[in-house]
Amino acid sequence: MIKKAANIYWLGVKELRSFSHDFVLLGLVVYAFSLAIILQAGSNSQELHNASIAIVDEDHSELSRRIAHAFFPPLYQYPQLIAERDIIPLMNKGRYTFVIDIPPDFERYVLAGQQPGLQINVDATAMVQAGLGSGYAQQIVTTEIADFLSHAEGVKLSTVNLDVRIVFNPNLTTAWFTSVMAIINNITMLAIILAGAAVVREREHGTMDHLLVMPLTPFEIAMSKVWANGLVIAVAVALSLYLVLRLMLGIPVAGSIPLFMVGVVIYLFFATAIGIFLGTVARSMPQLGLLFMLVFLPMNMLSGGNTPLESMPLWLAKTMQISPSTHFVAFAQAILYRGAGLDVVWPQFLAVAAIGALFFGLAILRFRSVVAQAD
Known part of the structure; x- marks a missing residue:
């Protein structure tokens, strides 16, 4: 066992040296x-x-001033007062996305x-802001009118008020979601590419023949590729979470990064096994690349990262x-977004380990048969 472990270690070191070149x-x-996450x-x-x-204020009343003052950052810039005749020229120049004309x-x-x-005039060339902004503008105007009437006429507002509380991402900031999901997706992508490329590289460079004449087993050769490429990805993920996500982008991570890294290491056995198989x-x-x-x-x-499983056919x-990737996305989101602990995510850890071990065994058998044929 000690000799096998030593062989796996030194073959892995060879993989790291080959990767560095x-x-x-x-x-x-x-x-x-790094850059892909930031972009x-x-x-x-x-x-x-x-x-x-x-704002085009043709009313000059208390209500029109209340509506104008209801738009402010971070959703909108502070409104600029313009004349009615300037609406079309300024929107044609792209100066404003929204112009509200109060008659x-x-x-x-x-x-x-x-x-x-x-x-409400909307420049729909800015499609996302046009769609969301027009809806927000209607809500703001409606709220201001209702609040103005309740004070002016002594009419009470509805006895039922909808109070929306958004957890985990209170400002609905897209970057909080897309950056973390980019890291999660890149783990799978690179684990498959690096492990698969390590096998193909041995074949293209002719070094596989050198390995076959050495006192090595196919299991030792495959395991060396798994731990070496898995180490590269694990280190890259940890640095990305601490340096890129937290330091450069300022995106909070709710849960334990070490706990997430434990899950990553477990998942890498499956992902690298897929790479070795390919x-x-x-x-x-x-x-x-095609495979x-x-x-x-x-x-x-x-996997549930782009579209929730609940939205898919049953x-x-x-x-x-x-698929371990489904359970990987589930526990990754639970830890990084919601701050879940081991008591919550251990079923996903167990599922990834069990299914991943099965795929890993099949990949090793396939690798063994290919090596035996080459020998």
Whole structure:
């Protein structure tokens, strides 16, 4: 056993040295856990933020001033007062995304119980902000009118008030979700690529023949690739969580990062096993890339990270329970988003370990048979 452990260790060191000289894969790892996270967090915003807005106040009443003062950061910029004749020219120039036109005698008609029109002009070329911002603007105007009437006429508001409380992400900041999910998805992606590339690289460089003439077993060769590539990914994930996520992006992590890393190490046995299996099937790096897309894309899309399992057909949601990636996403979100402890996520840990061990055993058998044929 000591000799086997020593063989696995030194073969793993060889893998690390080989990886350090492969600048393409090295650059991919650095990019995937640094710049890719930053870009995905900053460029995929799905919330309203700092939208430009102007007010055309043709009423000059208390109600119109209340409506104008109800728009403020961080959802909107402070409103600018403009004239009615400047609406079209300024929107054509892209100066404002929203322009609210309050007509004359608006307050008088509201107090008279009528329903006067109020125009909200929207620049829909900014599609996300246009859709969200127009909805928020209608809510703000409606709330201000109801509050104004309750004070002006002594009418009580509805006895039932909807109080919405948003937990874990109170400001609905998209970056809090996309950055963490980018790390989770990149773990699966790189574990498969690195492990598969390690096998293909041995075959392309002819070093597999050298290994076969040495007193080594297929299990030792495969395990060395697992721990070496798993170590690279684990270190990259830890640095990304502490340096990129917390330090550079300022995104809070609710749970225990060490507990999450334990889950990552367990999951890497499955992900690297998939990579080794694909590496035994592929004859070259281009073939590995094609097989990777066929495996990774369905796993990623159906794991629950992009679309909740509850939104999928029942048969598909149940089928995906056999995939460790589904349980990995479940406990990763529970720990990093909701601060779950081991008492909550241990069933997912156990499921990943059990299913991953099965896949890992099958990959080792496949690797053993391929090595035996080559020998």
